[in-house]
Amino acid sequence: MTAMIDQATHLRTLVRQRSRASVIAVTSGKGGVGKSNIAVNLAIKLASAGKEVVLLDADLGLANADVLCNVDLPYNLSHVIARKKDLSEVLFKAPGGFRLIGGASGLARMADLSDFDRQRLVVALAELEEQADLILIDTGAGISPNVLSFTRAADQVLVVTTPEPTAITDAYAAIKVISRDGGDRRVSLLVNQAKSTGEARIVYERIARVAKQFLGISVLDAGHVPADDQVPAAVRKRLPFVMGSPNCPASQCIVQLAMRLERGVAPGPETSGFFNRMSRWFRK
Numbered sequence: 001m002t003a004m005i006d007q008a009t010h011l012r013t014l015v016r017q018r019s020r021a022s023v024i025a026v027t028s029g030k031g032g033v034g035k036s037n038i039a040v041n042l043a044i045k046l047a048s049a050g051k052e053v054v055l056l057d058a059d060l061g062l063a064n065a066d067v068l069c070n071v072d073l074p075y076n077l078s079h080v081i082a083r084k085k086d087l088s089e090v091l092f093k094a095p096g097g098f099r100l101i102g103g104a105s106g107l108a109r110m111a112d113l114s115d116f117d118r119q120r121l122v123v124a125l126a127e128l129e130e131q132a133d134l135i136l137i138d139t140g141a142g143i144s145p146n147v148l149s150f151t152r153a154a155d156q157v158l159v160v161t162t163p164e165p166t167a168i169t170d171a172y173a174a175i176k177v178i179s180r181d182g183g184d185r186r187v188s189l190l191v192n193q194a195k196s197t198g199e200a201r202i203v204y205e206r207i208a209r210v211a212k213q214f215l216g217i218s219v220l221d222a223g224h225v226p227a228d229d230q231v232p233a234a235v236r237k238r239l240p241f242v243m244g245s246p247n248c249p250a251s252q253c254i255v256q257l258a259m260r261l262e263r264g265v266a267p268g269p270e271t272s273g274f275f276n277r278m279s280r281w282f283r284k
Contacts, residue, residue, distance in 0.1 A: 020129045021054075021128060021129050021131075021132040021133055021134060021135045022133070022134050022135070022155050022156075023134075023135045023137065023153055023154045023155050023156070024134065024135070024136050024137070024154060024155065024156045024157075024158060024261055025137045025139055025150050025151045025153070025154035025156070025157045025158065026038060026039040026042070026136060026137065026138050026139065026158045026160065027139040027140075027141070027147060027150075027151055027157060027158070027159055027160070027174060027178075028141045028159060028160045028161065028167075028170070028171065028174065029141065029142065029143075029159070029161065029167065029169070029170025029171040029172070029173050029174040030141050030142070030166065030167055030170040030171075031062075031141040031142075032167075033141075033160050033161055033162045033167050033192055033193075034160065034162070034192045034193060034225075034231075035138065035141065035160045035192075036057075036059065036064055036065055036068060036138050037068060037231065037235065037240075037241075038158075038160055038190065038192060038225065038254075038257075039055060039065065039136055039138040040055065040065055040068045040069060040094075040138075040240050041240050041241060041242045041251070041254050042136065042254055042257060042258055042261070043055040043094075043096065043098040043100075043136050044095075044096030044097065044098060044240055044242050044243065045242055045254050045255055045257075045258040046098070046134055046136075046258050046261075046262065047096055047097035047098040048096070048097060049258065049262070051133040051134050051262075052099075052131065052132045052133045052134070053097075053098040053099070053132060053133065053134045053135075053136065054091070054098065054099045054100075054101065054128055054131065054132040054134070054135050054136070055094070055098055055099070055100050055101070055136045055137075055138060056077075056101045056103075056125070056128075056135060056136065056137045056138065057076075057077075057100065057101060057102050057103040057138050058077075058103060058137050058138060058139050058140070058146070058150050059103055059138055059139060059140040059141075060077070060103050060104065060113065060140060060146055062103075062140065063076070063102055063103025063104060065100060065102065065103075065138055066100065066102045067238060068235065068238065068240065069094045069095055069096075069100065069238070069240065070095070070238035070239065071092065071094055071095070071100070073090075073092055073100070073102040075089060075090040075102075076090055076101070076102035076103055076104050077090065077101060077102065077103050077104060077121065078103075078104040080121065080124050081113075081117050081121055086124075087101070087124045087125070087127050087128075088127070090102065091131075095239075095240065095243060096240060096242070096243055098136075099132075113146060134262075137150045137153070137154065139151060142170075142174070143173065143174055143177045148177065148178070148181055151178050151181070151185070152181055152182070152185075154185050155185055155186065156185060156186045156187075156188065156261060157178055157185055157186070157187045157188070158188050158189075158190055158222055158261065159171050159174055159175055159178075159187060159188065159189050159190070159219075160190050160192050161189065161190070161191055161192065161203065161207075162191070162192050162193045162194075163191065163193070163194055163195070163199055163200070163203050168203060168206065168207065171189065171207060172207050172210060172211065175187055175189075175207070175211055175215070175217075175219060176211075176215060179211070179215045179217045180215075186220060187217065187219050187220065188219065188220040188221070188222035188260075188261070189203075189204055189207055189208065189219050189220070189221065189222055190222040190223060190224065190225065190257065191203045191204060191223075191224040191225075192224070192225045193225070193226075193227045194224040194225070194226050194227065195226070195227055196226075197224065197226075200223075200224030200226075201224075204219075204221050204224075207219060208221070222257055222260055222261070223253060223256055223257055223260060224253060225250050225253045225254065225257070226249045226250060226253060228241075228248055228249050228250035230244070230245040230248040230250060230251075231248075231250050233245075242254055242255075
């Protein structure tokens with residue numbers, strides 16, 4: 001344990017000496033709203049703008065970013081936690097130019113990490129600050145301790161919902177817990193699978209109004225992604241839709257989302273680094 005603390009102190013010093021990456025956590029109140037698909041396609045668009053982008057599939061236990069990208073990852077985060085691989089050995093170049101760190105699918109142990117495993121993961125992930133301009137974290141759905149740990153580490157949290165009533169309710173619940181979890185991270189709402197701009201606007205305004213009234217926070221408008229036949233077709237082909245259908249309505253909305261988020265996550269000089277924020281795991 002002493003050796004790990006010494007290593008953590010060393011990494012913290014290194015982080016403070018370098019400019020750090022901006023961190024965007026992509027999360028949702030419930031599963032099935034297209035969160036991982038948004039994260040993968042967003043990573044591609046940000047990388048196409050010349051950014052060094054790392055996508056961390058932190059949907060621990062139910063990871064599927066590799067499936068969406070049609071890549072076979074021989075190693076993932078579970079190998080890092082088990083001390084079988086270093087982080088650099090589980091970073092893989094994905095289609096579209098970003099680098100992917102895969103999570104583990106079907107491993108209950110990964111879905112419910114111990115405090116010791118979390119500490120090992122924090123130490124490993126500190127390296128990302130030196131290797132990327134932007135770190136996208138595709139969290140699990142819901143409000144489990146693992147999910148909140150990753151949203152706590154972010155500069156910006158992008159909450160994805162659909163216009164379905166259950167998804168709206170769960171999105172607000174996630175925003176509520178995130179807002180009460182401390183920190184000064186920005187929270188944005190993206191409405192996915194919207195039938196129209198008007199429908200998306202109604203959903204955003206409903207959640208933003210209630211969050212302002214009862215939570216005292218301002219939820220930013222990240223826009224929407226329309227219901228688009230090209231999206232499920234791309235999933236079936238295991239080809240990200242911004243690559244297979246770059247001019248479709250959904251792809252154009254991802255371009256707008258990338259522009260909004262890039263403007264919204266520029267770190268200020270007073271903000272702490274990724275490692276320091278994630279270290280709050282040990283104090284919660």
